[in-house]
Amino acid sequence: MFAIQEKQNKSTFTFLEFFAGSGLVTYALKNFFKAVWANDIDKKKSIVYKENNGSRNFNLDDVKNINGGNLPRVELSWASFPCQDLSLAGLSAGINGKRSGVVWEWLRVLDEMQHLPPILVAENVEGLMSSGGGNHYRVLHEALRSRGYKVGAIMLDAALWIPQSRPRIFVIAIKKGINIPSKLISESPTWLHTKSIIKVGNDLHDWIWWNMPVPPTRKKDLADIIEWDAPCDPEDTINKTISLINPRHFDKFISENILVAPGYKRTRNGKQVLELRFDGIAGCLRTPEGGSSRQYLVLKHEGKIKTRLLTVRETARLMGAPESYKFPGSYNDGYRAMGDAVAVPVARYLAKHLLANLATLNSDQALGGFYDNSRGTLQTII
Template sequence: MSPPCQPYTRIGLQHGSQDPRSKSFLHLLKVLDTMQHPPSYILVENVKGFETSDSRDMLVDQLQKSNYTFQEFLLTPSKAIGIPNSRLRYYLLAKLKPLPFAYTTTASDDSILDFIPYLSKHTHYCEKQVDALVNYLDPNADQEEYAVPDKVLLKNGYVFDIVTPSSLHSCCFTKGYYHYAQGTGSILQMNEAVNAQAIFEKVQTIDEKDTSLRLELLHSLKLRYFTPREVANLMGFPANFQFPPTATRKQQYRTLGNSINVKLVSHLMHYLIMQPSCIDQ
């Protein structure tokens, strides 16, 4: 389950269960209470902030009432699975008793894990061994097609989160990427031989009316947007994933911004169905 995130997001009003958009989720909780054959496994995903909401409390209460055991997580791909992207999300896994979890928490019942238990035993999933962005880039991406427009460079370039192919991180991509400049995802600097901070500092010393010289400096960075394919790569989508031919670029970015990290969730699903005897294998 992935309830609407707007009632819980940090930039929203955070009305929780009082927000009309949470009604569908609350309805599912009522349905769970009446099911003769409830599901053996449940996975819930939402934004960070859900864990402190009254909706979370209602979810946990209903799960306990319906004879489930559960574990909660706050996970981001960079730390959990080594993908260089920040997308911190809340997850809850639940199992119908007597099904056991492969990993038993030793802290209080309210503890929230920041790792996937069975992956923590594998050294290649380590925060210190995050992949470089270059491994997720499309070598055939058109620089001109995805270049940041001059108007946006001059007006909003100072608020960009700029990364390079060798960077080990990128910001969370939202549905506003490619449309809004700040807080919607990282911008890629293809020319790693140039220092972006030095360029922007130099641009500030140039008269605003001299746009040609300012743009000449900014163009030296070769700033571009991540392509939808590259964002999909960072979201863990398989290489054969494709959008329908009718999907516009804006629709592709919006869909990805509203999506989940597929690879991270697949690991959670694998852990959810694991037996205790498998955790050390």
């Protein structure tokens, strides 16, 4: 006679993190997956990673030098591969470009492993789906299919959890043969799928419409995460910065109940301007490769209008990192560590509502388990 035992999500699942950067994914997934190996080529970001997540399992090296035969067996492999060649701000070299093309090195390493991980995640910008008419994604999709995976892509914007506009594509692949419960998938697009994703996904084989619950409404706006006691610019710099603001934007800032407005310096019609936004969220953080990529704040504080750059701690808060997260190095080092990262609550939500369930499914089905739709729980025959 069989007894039924409920299987709970465990933090003992393991994963490999490629292009790990400053370690926010490792931190976000820690209650669901343990990072047993992580890699990045950037020395400064590796210092941030090690300071916050330990150095034991971190490998500082070019992914081209990694031998998959030396990596442990895991449930998940995560790759936040470089976005420059897929970004609208980049040169649009695409997924075979010099920088974004290192995604193929990730797959080469996986091919060398004795056991392919049952779950893969590749994270990148929206251009992965939208640029090139979706052909950049199609190439990646077919590469994953050829390795025995079913695949689906979703878009998650960090603004659902934290006051930063940061839409990102998450490609989630699972080995064929693993039975996926109905609550994790849909027969048609959901809130997770943009027009670009729908256009591409409708034409592909072994495509999955992933599904997750809609998160609760975000409670914090940009003003709630500001370090109000941080030093501001000197008066002459403030006046110069204000002069770059469109007069209508400045009038709106002055006349309405707006405490802080973020903005980026841009060139419009040959003239430098500071474009502000008034929706209570910051623009997408970028890396400080030149002054124009750093985000400015215009604030009403102590009866005056002031300006300054975002602080490193504010960038950390905009990524959902804890107050205890450490940033050794310069201002630019800290800003870059966050600008290239994955927002913590986004990765955590994905792990909680999808990835950990898939890992448990893989574990249970390998042991002869099954999913009980009537109870909404995973069952194991013992």
